[in-house]
Amino acid sequence: MFSGPMIRPVITLAAITIAALPPIAQSTPSDLAASAAKQLPSLSETYKHLHRNPELSHHEEKTSALLAAELRKLGYTVTERIGKYADGSQAYGVVAILQNGVGPRLLIRSDMDALPVVEKTGLDYASTVRSTNAQGQDVGVMHACGHDIHMTVLLGVAHEMADRKSQWHGTLMLIGQPSEETIDGARAMLADGLYERFGKPDFVLSEHDDSTHAAGSVALKSGPMLASSTSIDVTMRGVGAHGSAPQLSKDPVLMAAEFVVLAQTIVARQIDPQQPAVLTVGMIHGGAKRNIIPEEVTMGLTLRTYSDKVRDQIIADVRRTADGIAMGYGVPQDRMPIVTVSATEITPVEANDPTLTERMRKVAISTLGADHVDPADSVMGSEDVGLFSLDGKIPAMMFRLGAADPTKLAHAVEIGVPLPGPHSPLFAPVYAPTIQTGVTAMTAMALDLLKE
Structure with missing residues (x-):
């Protein structure tokens, strides 16, 4: 639109104006x-x-x-x-x-x-x-x-x-x-x-x-x-006894062992395969001596999902699985398992x-x-x-x-x-x-x- 001679002075003025400004370094x-x-x-x-x-x-x-x-x-x-x-x-x-x-x-x-x-x-x-x-x-x-x-x-x-x-x-x-x-x-x-x-x-x-x-x-x-992460503690409570008289006990070690195995069926058989989820038992503590059946065993679990709905479903399944095992062993009502969902070791x-x-x-x-x-x-x-x-x-x-x-x-x-x-x-x-x-x-x- 403008001819060459008309543009030159504008370019020259712009160049002078830019040159007057402090240089701004740029990273390459x-x-x-x-x-x-x-x-x-x-x-x-x-x-x-x-x-x-x-x-x-x-x-x-x-x-x-x-x-x-x-x-x-x-x-x-x-x-x-x-x-x-x-x-x-x-x-x-x-x-x-x-x-x-x-x-x-x-x-x-x-x-x-x-x-x-x-x-x-x-x-x-x-x-x-x-x-x-x-x-x-x-x-x-x-x-x-x-x-x-x-x-x-x-x-x-x-x-x-x-x-x-x-x-x-x-x-x-x-x-x-x-x-x-x-x-x-x-x-x-x-x-x-x-x-x-x-x-x-x-x-x-x-x-x-x-x-x-x-x-x-x-x-x-x-x-x-x-994934989200939810930390869960499951405590299987029983009745302690001498290791030589298991019939007098409600053995929480055995119940915990069954829980570890059955917990793996929750994701495998109760959750939609198209919904990613992982439930891992990463910690188990119980007992103080080889010949004593303890009163309780605690397990530490970690749960990973991409869905709050699936997360809540698995937590409910963990509770039901623990309770079912305890009932199968005839654990008294006041000694049923305790399932605790951490309020702090949890992230979306x-x-x-x-x-x-x-x-x-x-x-x-x-x-x-x-x-x-x-x-x-x-x-x-x-x-x-x-x-x-x-x-x-x-x-x-x-x-x-x-x-x-x-x-x-x-x-x-x-x-x-x-x-x-x-x-x-x-x-x-x-x-x-x-x-x-x-x-x-x-x-x-x-x-x-x-x-x-």
Whole structure:
């Protein structure tokens, strides 16, 4: 519409105006990866220290102190011991805030606790820690779920975001969450006024390392990604007697044994096969001496579903199965089983917000390359990070962070034998590329969400 001579002065004026403005640095994928690589030596030492010194859920005192101290060094405003458990005890939650003008508020969460697992990796930085669990047992302690990776990535992202304040605006809220393994840490932090005290975020991001994806890659999925989790205790009560006179007893050990077997028929024969569900008896305690039939035996169960209706149906079936066994053994009415559904070790389905997930998928592809961004599958594992979304009112997304040696993973797929994964005593992430990729991807996502 305009001729060449008319346009030239306009372009010249625009160029002069732009040149007069202060430059705004922009990150490129190679820049982010290179910066994360520079951090890798120090982050690797932090990772190994965390791996050697794991702490069980509700006991993350030294772990949280280390995380808080490192975040303070980076200029974050840090508050420790955030969280109130149902019994009134204080949690070791960490909140670190970095304010950078007006803009969105982004929460990035890492969990901190380890598992009661004896490490068998043979690594030179393997954990040899032992502790006492909630049942009073002496147990080994291991970061068998990779929370040491998560904390290390969080610190790497914290460093990148502090160094790149010219590239974003808003508030960054970094969370060190306790007690994910007992799925009551997020609830404890929210119960302690997390959002009332530090502000409600506009977005929630998290990641979880994964042995089914190669180090150097991430995996994303919209919608339900992790199942709900419900902890149940079943106590079979009977009548005790001498081991030589079982006819005088109502043997709770035998009843518990029958319950363990019959409980497996609940999902197999009473639940629609198209409704995913898992019911596992993971703990059983009873008796004090070989020749004494005890008064009671307690079993710890975990239930995973993608449906509240199915969850409630299975809980009712657990009660009916326990009562039926007891009645079959002639247990007195005042000694019938006790079935307790935990009010704290319970978490809903973790569902990724579709719009946020697709936005972050594009960021991951542009940052890592399409060949390093995989589709993720829904699994029956559970997480309590979804609680931070307030029942989906806040867009939230968790991505999987590949942690497996690519060559070993390819061989495992070829022979059909999976690599040791989370909760295995042999779980050993390839930490260097995993951490570098986690820092690179999460920083790119954070920058994208805080650019508005």
